[in-house]
Amino acid sequence: MKAEPAAHPEGPPGVLPPASLAAPVWVVAPHPDDESLGCGGLLAALSDLGVPTWALLLSDGAASHPGSPGWAGSRLVRRRLFEWHAALDLLGLPPERRVALGLPDGRLPLPGQPNGQRAVSAIRAALARAAPATVLLPWRRDPHPDHRAAHALMEQALGSWPSARRLEYAVWLPERGVADDRPRPGEALGWEVPLAGAAGRKEAAIRVHRSQLGLLIHDDPGGFVLPEEMIRRALVGPERLYEVLLAGGGSR
Numbered sequence: 051m052k053a054e055p056a057a058h059p060e061g062p063p064g065v066l067p068p069a070s071l072a073a074p075v076w077v078v079a080p081h082p083d084d085e086s087l088g089c090g091g092l093l094a095a096l097s098d099l100g101v102p103t104w105a106l107l108l109s110d111g112a113a114s115h116p117g118s119p120g121w122a123g124s125r126l127v128r129r130r131l132f133e134w135h136a137a138l139d140l141l142g143l144p145p146e147r148r149v150a151l152g153l154p155d156g157r158l159p160l161p162g163q164p165n166g167q168r169a170v171s172a173i174r175a176a177l178a179r180a181a182p183a184t185v186l187l188p189w190r191r192d193p194h195p196d197h198r199a200a201h202a203l204m205e206q207a208l209g210s211w212p213s214a215r216r217l218e219y220a221v222w223l224p225e226r227g228v229a230d231d232r233p234r235p236g237e238a239l240g241w242e243v244p245l246a247g248a249a250g251r252k253e254a255a256i257r258v259h260r261s262q263l264g265l266l267i268h269d270d271p272g273g274f275v276l277p278e279e280m281i282r283r284a285l286v287g288p289e290r291l292y293e294v295l296l297a298g299g300g301s302r
């Protein structure tokens with residue numbers, strides 16, 4: 051049974067009980083770390099409940115330190131994949147329920163761009179391993195090009211599973227978002243997932259991404275470092291998810 055949702059995200063959000071999500075659940079990350087930042091607490095709660103949960107990683111993570119001589123190319127890709135798996139270990143997702151596609155970080159295509167349809171097909175093939183009932187995916191206007199492309203690719207791939215419930219998480223919205231990036235009045239239901247007993251595991255899962263925290267790669271002054279403020283915000287909770295309303299009322 052669904053809990054009572056808020057009328058729109060500007061109003062008081064509804065509380066989303068993890069036990070209410072239909073399984074299988076898929077969490078889709080454009081980059082290694084988005085799963086932990088965006089919905090690590092929910093993933094830990096689902097794992098506690100024994101809800102079958104799968105993880106899909108779209109990009110290879112190769113773009114975070116383009117100026118690093120020591121971590122060029124495949125070494126960084128291997129490290130980031132290792133961190134993604136380590137985070138999922140901490141959050142309780144079993145290894146056999148993880149799929150990493152290795153698409154180009156920083157250059158995730160939109161469905162209509164070159165290689166876009168190839169990416170959609172790869173996503174469909176991954177999801178077919180466990181027909182999704184609930185999908186946790188990036189917010190459609192999360193202000194990062196890969197996150198928006200990830201959303202668009204997922205929307206098209208999910209055409210094969212039209213009844214799958216879509217719950218969208220935002221990673222960059224509070225950090226970089228402008229007014230138009232946020233949900234518009236009436237566009238989406240706003241849901242909150244309290245971190246409750248999962249806060250410690252969420253923090254551990256975020257902090258295992260050491261390559262993104264400035265703790266591992268020291269030879270690229272321009273390399274990416276997750277803002278500490280963003281981590282703090284992710285750990286204060288609750289996690290927020292948006293469920294976009296269909297034209298004519300109702301949600302997926």
Ligand SMILES: [Zn+2]
Nearest residue numbers: 080081084221
């Ligand atoms: Zn990301």
